[in-house]
Amino acid sequence: MPSTQKKSKKVIIQETAARLFRDKGYSATSMRDLAEAVNLKASSLYNHIDSKEEILRDICFENAQRFLSSMDEVEAMQASAAAKVKALLQLHVRTAMEDATSVTAFNDEWRHLNEPYLTEFKNLRRDYEQRFKQLLREGMTVGEFRRVDATVALYTIFSSVRWLYDWFQPGKSRTAEEVEAEVIAFVLAGLKA
């Protein structure tokens, strides 16, 4: 019964924090806010975590690793560039809908990391972006994609799925599958040759 497994208090704190960070931002979320949201006093939080920044750090690097290891898998695929890009798009869209809070914090709040973690995080991010751009360029050289500026295409694609974090709510009129299909079709249409 893995789904009934009791979450550790640390995990509960992290998940709650991710939601608060998404709703109010990292700086505007106080440890007292967070404590209240998990039915504790602020001081009690420190039995489970080391610092406020540690929470943000875990969120940021966990998600960075998730995206990077997916990138590993995609690069190993025996498939066309279009298929690879589509797989990555699917990853972005699904993650946005299944783990919205975490990814929002990951996207918007990483700038509040302190050094040396800030630099380390930016390096991971740049690594991912470079590899994504490389896939786009490959698709262009073999003629699957229109010849566009890879940077423009990359950021446009990233941003296209970004609003999902803010907007999508499970159980609403549209199913996740419908939204996923629509978004992917929209973006790929802008990219295909």
Place this chain on the structure above:
Amino acid sequence: MPSTQKKSKKVIIQETAARLFRDKGYSATSMRDLAEAVNLKASSLYNHIDSKEEILRDICFENAQRFLSSMDEVEAMQASAAAKVKALLQLHVRTAMEDATSVTAFNDEWRHLNEPYLTEFKNLRRDYEQRFKQLLREGMTVGEFRRVDATVALYTIFSSVRWLYDWFQPGKSRTAEEVEAEVIAFVLAGLKA
């Protein structure tokens, strides 16, 4: 000599604040940060502004008005839906590049407004979105656009130009015109029938 006209200190404060809000976020920007950035002491700021929130309020509502009055103009155009959407896209892209700081704060930091301004702002925003969606639907009914979910299309379009705020720097390799053309082509390709 309108361009040489001396900016009032209030305007300088607002513009500087917009940049700081973009870089660090509203909550993480202190009045002492802002004061230092305009070569004043924190207390002196209050000779020119009423409160920190007033600055944010001005940024948010100024931009809301700008987008809404552009929407007025576009709706009055005698043109195809595609042309109208293109005009709005152009507005978004150009504003993003010409007045990036202000628009970023407008996009990301409005949630820190207090009531009743928060509700008022959300109403303006919804108004704009509804009218934009209406244009998209018109384009679909007359067959200019593919039949997609208008909400999905709307947010995808909005988000597509969002990264420009973070990324575009005047004077870099690409000119504003090139970027504008690329982005618009990319988005319209995803929309056209």
Place this chain on the structure above:
DNA sequence: CCTTTGCAAACGAACGTTCATTCGTACGCG
């Protein structure tokens, strides 16, 4: 002279975090 502008000083409030203490529970050992 009077308005505008700037600043030092100070305000109460809130911030993240630390500390000593307490309570409950589980384990080791006679």
Place this chain on the structure above:
DNA sequence: CGCGTACGAATGAACGTTCGTTTGCAAAGG
């Protein structure tokens, strides 16, 4: 079984710092 010890978890109080803002006063300039 009964007692001592260890420990995870929670707490209120307090720390030093920073927050947005106010006050009182001095200098500037039309």
